[in-house]
Amino acid sequence: MRLGERLQTIADMVPEASILADIGTDHAYLPIYLVEQKRVSRAIAGDIHHGPFLSAKNAVADTQLEQYIAVRQGNGLDVLNPGEADVVVIAGMGGANIIDILSSRPEITAKLKRVILQPMIAASLVRIWLYKNNWKIVAEELVEEEGKMYQIIAAEPGTDCQIEAVLYEIGPLLWKNKHPLLKRHIQELLRHLRGVLSAMADSKEAVNSEKYKAFTKKLNDLEDKMSCL
């Protein structure tokens, strides 16, 4: 099995010999790859929807890995017993959904050694949630696949210092390590924010709102950071 760059980058962030839970697994490519590579000893592949659950089940059966990969249908971490997995991957979902999944089963989250998250949107909310819930960001990656940028965040239990607000947006380690795609990433954030502000500019009420003020501040802060690169 060969993975695309996004899933390969996620796979590379899974520590050797982990017991992995891939939540929202869809086709189960990630657990299949990691078990085939003998990088993880066992995996649980979970998905809430029947279609992806079936496609994961079929893919695991086709590769004859049923003994190593349990495919389960259910919402978020409900497919796990506490302590059953030590690493959880949640990739390809919105940030709010990821936060929902992590917060709805605290007794399971508390036993994890690492979470690897790839939010499609609202990555800043995920970083703020991690900070407030005593997860320390230990690695961050950016991947560009088919013209789209993806942010990947790995966190482990631990306390972190509070950082300036704009770094929750950019990614503190992407910024600190001057990731090769950092400029492109900030350009994308700016492009998105300018789009939001220009849509709001049509309404007087929106322009006078606190949200507009906050977005304008965010834009200025991001432009400031961009000018340092």
Ligand SMILES: C[S@@+](CC[C@H](N)C(=O)[O-])C[C@H]1O[C@@H](n2cnc3c(N)ncnc32)[C@H](O)[C@@H]1O
């Ligand atoms: C876009 S796919 C991502 C698949 C894979 N993780 C990846 O990154 O390539 C999102 C998957 O998450 C599943 N999903 C969404 N919300 C979920 C939840 N609360 N619990 C479990 N699975 C969920 C969807 O059914 C879908 O199969």
